[in-house]
Amino acid sequence: MNIDALLNELYSYSMHGIKLGLENIKTLCNELGNPQDNYKVIHIAGTNGKGSTSTTIETILLEAGYKVGKYTSPHILKFNERIRVNGRDISDEEIVKYYEKIKNIIAKAEIKPTFFEVTTAMMFQFFSDQKVDYVILETGMGGRFDATNICKSEVCVITNVSLDHTEYLGDSIYKIAKEKAGIIRDCPKVIVADNNSDFLKAISEEKATIINVLEKYRDAKFKLNFDNFTTNIEIGKSKFDFSLFGDYQFKNFLTAYEVLKELGIDDATISSGCKKVVWQCRCELYCKSPLTLLDGAHNVDGMRELCKIISKNFKPEDVVIITSILKDKDVTHMVELMKTISKHIIFTSLADNPRGTTGEVIIEQLSDKSGCFVENDITKAYSMAKELNKKLIILCGSFYTLSRFKEEMNEKKK
Template identity: 55%
Template sequence: MEIKELLEELYSYSFFGIKLGLDNMKKICELLGNPQDKYKIIHVSGTNGKGSTSTMVENALLYSGKRVGKYTSPHIIKFNERIRVNGKEISDEKIAEIYSKVKEAIKTSDVKPTFFEMTTAMMFLYFAEENIEYAVLEVGMGGRFDATNVADGDIAIVTNVSVEHTDYLGDNIYDIAKEKAGIIKNKSKVIVGDENEDFLKAIYERKSEDKVINVLKKYKDVTYKLDFKNFRTNISLEHKNYSLSLFGDYQVKNFLCAYEALKMLNIDEEIIKKGMSNLIWQCRFEIYSKEPLTVLEGAHNVDGMNNLKKIVSHGYDSNQVVMIVSILKDKKIEEMLEICQEMSDNIILTSLKENKRGLSGEELLSYSNKKNMTVKEEMKEAYLYGQKILKNDENKKIIIVCGSFYTCEKFKNSFKF
């Protein structure tokens, strides 16, 4: 089967929808010989920061000489990004081989897996066959019923919580935090990066307070500076300096979560420094171009937009920023657009209509007061228009593409990144 045809078949499992519960995954893993039990697990949950935190842990472990697998979602350009071993994406050939094995294993059962369950089973099996030592698992959604949660995490990291996926997780911080805290197991060492009282209440119900490391409390003396020349985050912690190649205020909390996990795993300070210095993580204040300066940022919810605003406010006034924005319809669109207007006086709304959760630029405009907003439905047209604004206005310094990882994906595909 050609890889394109295979992936179309794999994506067809999405039609089974999201099913709460782990029965399917437990059955599939049993049929595969429980591959998830064959390596140590660093399990990462939270509303924002999961991907960055996971990548920091992965990179430092690789520098220490460990065999490491990482599982993340969604992918930006291609499916292979979701499953990595020793820093390399799974090959098309391995996707075909592993998919065939999982498909064959469930033939004799009554299991009808979702896309994410199928993909997670493939990841567990692939990691086992590659004899990894550590698996860094990013939760897909929530935690308690997420397909990854059939694994027993040696370390459980919950980065933070804000209100999202209310249809599945609840409509308040406490209920959502309870879902995300579901990755905490009896043997788990627990790290959190949030001080919200309702969040902590949910965490402590799962694991007693004296057994939870809150990095914001433990490392309250941390300081940092954003280097807008080189787009690095320079962090000072315990009289040591770390130059983080991921840029932004919010990356400091992610760093602290990763740092604590790496210390628990006895990774040397110098190795941690090296691991932090050359990280690459797509669409997290990613510099696409320096002429004109163009940044891709996957901010896809209110917290993400506020984090982006905080970064931008350090380096730019609103009259220096052009934004290209598209937001999914199940997000808090009005609030997110209001935050965009605080960052920029030139906002270009573009379409994600090809995505079943996407909206056109005109539809997005209807959620706003329309101030300083223009609609350019096609991504290429939007970017060319943004470049024109920068060329004609010497005050303008930067173009930011944001609102969803799908927005960044569309941008990259549009320009064959």
Template identity: 30%
Template sequence: MDYESALAYLDEHASYDKTGRVDSPSVEPISRLASAMGDPHLAQPVIHVTGTNGKGSTVQIISRLLMAQGLTVGTYTSPHLERVNERIKRNGESISDEEFGEVIAGIADMEAITGVRPTYFEAVTAAAFRWFADVAVDVAVIEVGMLGRWDATNIVDAQVAVVTNIALDHTEFAGPTTVDIAREKAGIIKPGSAAIIGETEPDLVQIFRDEGGATTMVRGDDFETVDNSLAIGGRALDLRTPTTIYSDVFLPLHGAHQGDNAAVALTAVETFFAAPLAEDVVHEGFANVEMPGRFEVLGVQPLTIIDGAHNPPGADVCASVFFDDFQPEGRRILIVGTLRDPGEMLAALRADEFDVVHACTAPSPRGVPGADIAKAARSLGCDEVYVHDDVEAACKAAMKYADSDDAILACGSIYVAGAAREPLRRFAN
């Protein structure tokens, strides 16, 4: 199977991606596929990461720290920004088109043998497990796709289970309270897992303790971000783990929340090794972290940024970084598309504080029409609002009239960030 055929196969199996529904949440289908393949998900130790926001950054920091320690690291994340290969990486390098076609062909063969028709996410997850086993990674860092307990990634038996934080998201599948969300995410904690909990709400923390992992370490009690300062190109951090205080660590990511993710990630890696890390390993690992599409600065004149925040808590953080850390002096220009209630997202993004809003339809079957987003923006008090059929048209319009001291932010969905990256990068360069 070549790369294009693999993409066609996945598209035929897309369900949630097109409808936003999960009809029968269960790990049983992927368990059957994995069993037929010889259980490749058990071929290496795993650090498993869930949470409402911050999963992607935490996974990348963990992966870079493990790589700095000299391990060969498989990293599985979702969704992708521009190409599906980005989801499956070995030592930071995406799986090649040829290898991706081969492993997806293997999943198609398993479908024929087992009679199990996987979803898009199940197929890519199974492919990642197969490839990691084939290339013999030393450790896999796996990001949960949705919630935790019945997520396709949860067939792993993680040595370390990580929860970044809890907020309301995916309440159509688990809710309506954060307690319900926490119970679902706690499902990644297995009897032998060490649990690293970034959440601090006592009632929610107790849910994770009750899940019965081998040990539980909680932000504030066992680890914390002692100092978290704005630095050129990122954050300057002092981090306390259960064993050590690491000082003057530079993380090339934007936003104070990344300091919180850093403390979680560092504690997870220490726990994996059951030992503190050498100072040079910590500094090297953090310095090499990259997060395309997560408050990624593409240019500075005008300031041009994309961000993949897809829910109100993430949008609120995005707006805080944009307005409070960067403090743009010229016109503030928002390019926005979303898959969810535009009123909630625009309020969290502080859309009324932007001078211009370019509303567009995200490139997804679940994308909210740009006209509906524009209507919501006007109801919030936004005066200069334009509607576009797609992200590229919105980017072109924003770029056409932007001056060197203006600031452009494209956000609202990872699909918008991905689609905006190339046109905005061309403009920024």
């Protein structure tokens, strides 16, 4: 089976929908011999910040000389990005090998797993065969019944909680935090970066020591460097030039820093490693002429953080935004936030995505359409933005939007 046909078959498991539960993944891993028990796991849940925190920990553990696996979602350009060892994406040949193995178990066990359950089982076995020291494991959704939640963790992280995926996880911060806190189980410590009282109440009901980095490092400082788009951080006498940019990256760095200190990593290694962190589409500097940033702000909290950063150095009349927002998000509120930092917003299309929509549908939801335009072709939208001749172009609203942009711009370059 070639890789394109295989991935189409793998994606077809998405038709089984989202099923929160551990029965299928336990069946798959039992048949594999429980590979998830063969390495140390750092388990990360949260509404925002999982990817940046995971990648920071990964890069610095590599800097310390460990062999490291990382499991994240969604991918930006290729499925392979979800499963990495020592900074290398799983190869097409390896995807074929591990999918075929899981597919045979599915037929034998007569179960109907979801896409995420299949890929999680593939990942557990791949990392075991690669004999990694550490696995940095992101939950897909929630925690308690997430397919990743069948391993014993060295450290658990819950970055924060906001109202997202409410149809599956609950309609309040407390309820959602309670679901995410399910990853703690027998883990002795949980690291958090959120002061919300309902969030902390839910976490405190688990049997684990809570380390809140916002309290522990309350005297830490940061400054955004708009010259090279890095975040300069001071913790006591130690200084770190963090390659990821943004107010929220300060919190993500503190979270990763605390995990690394728990694992015995010294400040010198953290300092050298944090300069090398690369994470796509998180205030990513796409190009300098014209100045273009890509940011995966895909919900209200993410958009609020993006706006906080941009407003520090740019006026609304100097910024143009290109966006498409998934229809299950709070479109009106997100656009209201965008309008605080930009006088020009171009809505583009994600109509071929089951959760996506067109620019026309988005703009019809707005009571104030001033400064709003529609161009459903994303490369034409970028050309339109450049013609406006502003100081900054931002692409945001969904990782699918950013993925489409990168794919089509890469094709254009070819």
